Amino acid sequence: MTVAVLGAGKIGEALLSGLLDAGYDAGDLLFTERHPERAAELTERYGVKGVEVAEAAERADVLVVAVKPQDIEPLLDELAGLIGPDSLVVSMCAGLPTSLFERRLPAGTPVIRVMPNTPMLVGAAMSAVSAGKHATDEQLQTVERLLSSVGKVVVLPESQQDAVTALSGSGPAYFFYLVEAMIDAGILLGVPRAVAQQLIVQAAVGAGKMLEEGGEHPVMLRENVTSPGGTTINGIRELEKHGVRAALLDAIESARDRSVELGKAHEE
Ligand SMILES: NC(=O)C1=CN([C@@H]2O[C@H](COP(=O)(O)OP(=O)(O)OC[C@H]3O[C@@H](n4cnc5c(N)ncnc54)[C@H](OP(=O)(O)O)[C@@H]3O)[C@@H](O)[C@H]2O)C=CC1
Numbered sequence: 454m455t456v457a458v459l460g461a462g463k464i465g466e467a468l469l470s471g472l473l474d475a476g477y478d479a480g481d482l483l484f485t486e487r488h489p490e491r492a493a494e495l496t497e498r499y500g501v502k503g504v505e506v507a508e509a510a511e512r513a514d515v516l517v518v519a520v521k522p523q524d525i526e527p528l529l530d531e532l533a534g535l536i537g538p539d540s541l542v543v544s545m546c547a548g549l550p551t552s553l554f555e556r557r558l559p560a561g562t563p564v565i566r567v568m569p570n571t572p573m574l575v576g577a578a579m580s581a582v583s584a585g586k587h588a589t590d591e592q593l594q595t596v597e598r599l600l601s602s603v604g605k606v607v608v609l610p611e612s613q614q615d616a617v618t619a620l621s622g623s624g625p626a627y628f629f630y631l632v633e634a635m636i637d638a639g640i641l642l643g644v645p646r647a648v649a650q651q652l653i654v655q656a657a658v659g660a661g662k663m664l665e666e667g668g669e670h671p672v673m674l675r676e677n678v679t680s681p682g683g684t685t686i687n688g689i690r691e692l693e694k695h696g697v698r699a700a701l702l703d704a705i706e707s708a709r710d711r712s713v714e715l716g717k718a719h720e721e
């Protein structure tokens with residue numbers, strides 16, 4: 454099966470890299486890019502061929518659209534004249550409904566909407582998958598298999614994709630932000646930056662492993678760190694005082710709203 458990534462930026466590169474690490478043959482992967490320097494860089498790094506959209510449409514069984522939502526219109530215009538009935542279109546674009554692709558591409562084109570995240574780079578993606586109205590169960594399974602090789606996959610109704618985009622799509626950025634802020638706290642306390650980074654990154658990795666492998670609820674895990682009369686509860690009091698929980702609720706709601714807005718920009 455040949456997979457072409459249309460728009461090999463951050464998420465497109467993460468997919469290419471993740472698939473190669475998972476054992477995909479570079480010869481079965483293609484990508485398109487609008488800047489020749491970027492295409493050359495990717496080919497040098499991964500041994501994957503950069504092609505024109507026409508060649509991708511002709512050769513690939515799965516076309517993964519990974520351009521910014523704002524760049525979708527010209528790409529759809531180009532694709533509409535190129536793809537055949539056997540092409541399966543997978544969109545990773547935040548906010549864009551499958552109905553947009555179905556309206557703009559030849560009648561009956563199967564479309565699957567996916568919200569992945571950048572941990573795909575290290576085989577630890579969370580991808581949520583929703584089938585459009587022409588995609589068959591078999592095509593959905595093909596996409597699930599493809600994405601399972603680079604992380605975990607859930608199948609969800611498309612109505613939940615904007616929420617998913619804010620939760621797991623953007624989620625890694627919020628964890629990185631937290632780690633960055635905690636490293637800054639180390640600097641404030643006079644710990645050398647490299648040491649602070651090592652301490653916090655390992656705390657994050659350890660916490661992540663406990664969340665994944667231990668099966669315990671995050672509340673229990675936090676309580677186990679919070680000794681009576683100890684240090685952690687002082688920190689928790691400050692987090693509560695500063696409204697960090699409410700800030701996270703607002704942040705994720707706002708990201709969801711932006712996903713909805715990106716989709717609305719392409720309504721007829
Ligand atoms: N980054 C992330 O964590 C995630 C992103 N996504 C989605 O993935 C998509 C891409 O996001 P991201 O990777 O961050 O963005 P990037 O800007 O890094 O990647 C998009 C790439 O596509 C190129 N491009 C634009 N139009 C075309 C075209 N017609 N043909 C070929 N290449 C083209 C862009 O070029 P140029 O540099 O000139 O713009 C850019 O290199 C978005 O729709 C986003 O919502 C989904 C989940 C997570």
Ligand SMILES: O=C(O)[C@@H]1CCC=N1
Pocket residue numbers: 547618622623
């Ligand atoms: O910020 C964005 O729009 C994309 C979608 C989810 C993560 N990154």
